[in-house]
Each structure stands twice: as C-alpha cells, then as structure tokens.
Amino acid sequence: MSHTILFIKINPIGTSNLFLDSEIKIIEDVLQKSAYRDEYTIISKGAVTIDDLHEYLETYKPQVLHISGHGGNGSLFFHDKENYKKNVSVQQFCMFVKNYTEHLECVFLNACYSLAEIKDISPSYAPILIGMKEEVANTTAILFSKAFYTSFFSGKPVSKSFDSAMGVVGIDGFGDERIPVIMGNTSTTHIKSNQSIEEPQNGSPKMSIKKISRTTWSSDLTILRNTLANLYVDNEDIKRILDESAIDISSIAFSNKPVNTWHGILKYLYKRAEFDNFLEVISVENPEIQSKYIDN
Structure with missing residues (x-):
C-alpha cells in the first residue's frame, strides 16, 4: 500500500507561465532515485478547479497535497471553468481541507504569498502547512521543492525535510529571509511511512x-x-x-x-x-x- 502525493498545478490564463511540468518531473526523478520509491505514488493534475480538487481528495485520499502555482494577498489562484483565474482565500482553503484530516497530513503550497495573511493556524487544523509568506522566484521555489522531497523521500519527517530545504536554498544564495514557512503541530508523528517513524522504544505505558x-x-x-x-x-x-x-x-x-x-x-x-x-x-x-x- 503506497502513500499518495497529490500534485496540483494551478497556472490559469492571464498568469505568467511557471513551468510546473518541470517541477513535477524533478520531484518524480527524486522519488525514482530514492530507496523508498515503492512506498509512494505521485498523482499529478493540471488546470485544477475547486470542484476538481474536491473530487481528487475524495478519490485519491492523499497523505500529502502539493499545490504549485500563483498566489497573492493570502489567496491561491485556481482555475475557473473556462481556465481563467479564480481567487480562493487561503483561510477558506484551510477550512476546506480540514475535512480530509483522516488521511491528509501535509499541505504544501508552493505559491507566492500563499501564507502572507496567516500568522498561525488553529490547533484543530491537523495537517502540517507549508507555504510562502512573500514572493519567491520560480527557480528558487522549484529548488526548495526538490530539496524538500529529496529529504522527505530519504526518510526524514516533514519538519526536518523543511529545515533541510531551507538550508539548501540558503546555501544557494536565497538569503536569510524565511519566505517559506511551516505551521502546525510539527512535533506530532506525521506521514504514515518511513520518514516519520521513530525507532522502537521500551517502557511503554498502559492503554485500554x-x-x-x-x-x-x-x-x-x-x-x-x-x-x-x-x-x-x-x-x-x-x-x-x-x-x-x-x-x-x-x-x-x-x-x-x-x-x-x-x-x-x-x-x-x-x-x-x-x-x-x-x-x-x-x-x-x-x-x-x-x-x-x-x-x-
């Protein structure tokens, strides 16, 4: 039983081309080089509307939801039915994906300003949330994504994969501004697979x-x-x-x-x-x- 990463591409008409096919190809290449490649399935979908996203979450039940595209002023730019831009509030988006916490454990918003208007998230919001608080160059966003999944597929939990990716883009000259941010309860064990699993411990307490x-x-x-x-x-x-x-x-x-x-x-x-x-x-x-x- 593999664990699913749902990769959503949002690049509607009227927004600049972000070469999102290049990002998913890089992530797929990273997975193929990983020793744990058989434990993951990546599903990529493009030109996604909110209705599409709803269907995909119900159908594929991913553990990781990765959305790459444009954002601004605390919004994500999804597609409407005619492939033009539809602004979706990140706050409303978070309320929506809360409905899938039985399987969804991490939401990665690789879009400019996606978390600009969010200072923190409620303790009741179960998935870890990763996003950008400011504008970020497309090349840097892709580099950050590649570095994150390189660590994630090698066995690190989400929070440590985030830290590793921050280190990579910092060394690459990104600077010390923490434009990518991570929110949520990162101390909790997440992602039911190799990367979040602790070594067995002795002295376990009782439970009913x-x-x-x-x-x-x-x-x-x-x-x-x-x-x-x-x-x-x-x-x-x-x-x-x-x-x-x-x-x-x-x-x-x-x-x-x-x-x-x-x-x-x-x-x-x-x-x-x-x-x-x-x-x-x-x-x-x-x-x-x-x-x-x-x-x-």
Missing part, C-alpha cells in the same frame, strides 16, 4: 483496548506500534499474525523495517475500526500486551 480502537492517531498508537516492532521483526511472522487476525494482507505494504510495516498495519486497522480482534489475537500470544495495553 477501547481507547485504541476508537482513538485518532496519537502517541498511544505510536507506543503500540513500537512495541509490536520489537516483538515481531520478520515479515513472515507479521503475516502470520495478520492471518490469525483475519486481516487482508494484500492491503498491507511490507517494509524492510518492521516499525514501518507496523505503522502501516495500525493505520489500516484504525481506518476500519478493527483493533479489537487484532489485539485479542496478539494478547493471547504476548501476555505483556495484555498487561501493558489492555485494561482488564
């Missing part, structure tokens, strides 16, 4: 089976994931547990790192509310799961 089966992704699930990654390291052993739990393994992406595999499994179970049967199976085999994670 009911809390696990109904919670949003949180530190509780991170704790359980790390514990399972310590207990079940071999993919064949993991497949055995899934089979005993009646989980369809064809929907699971297996990694060479058990913590990555377990992260995907728990995300799959959370979306389908199937934790109870799974925990019953593993607790029979592992009394420590019963004692640490399931209240009697």
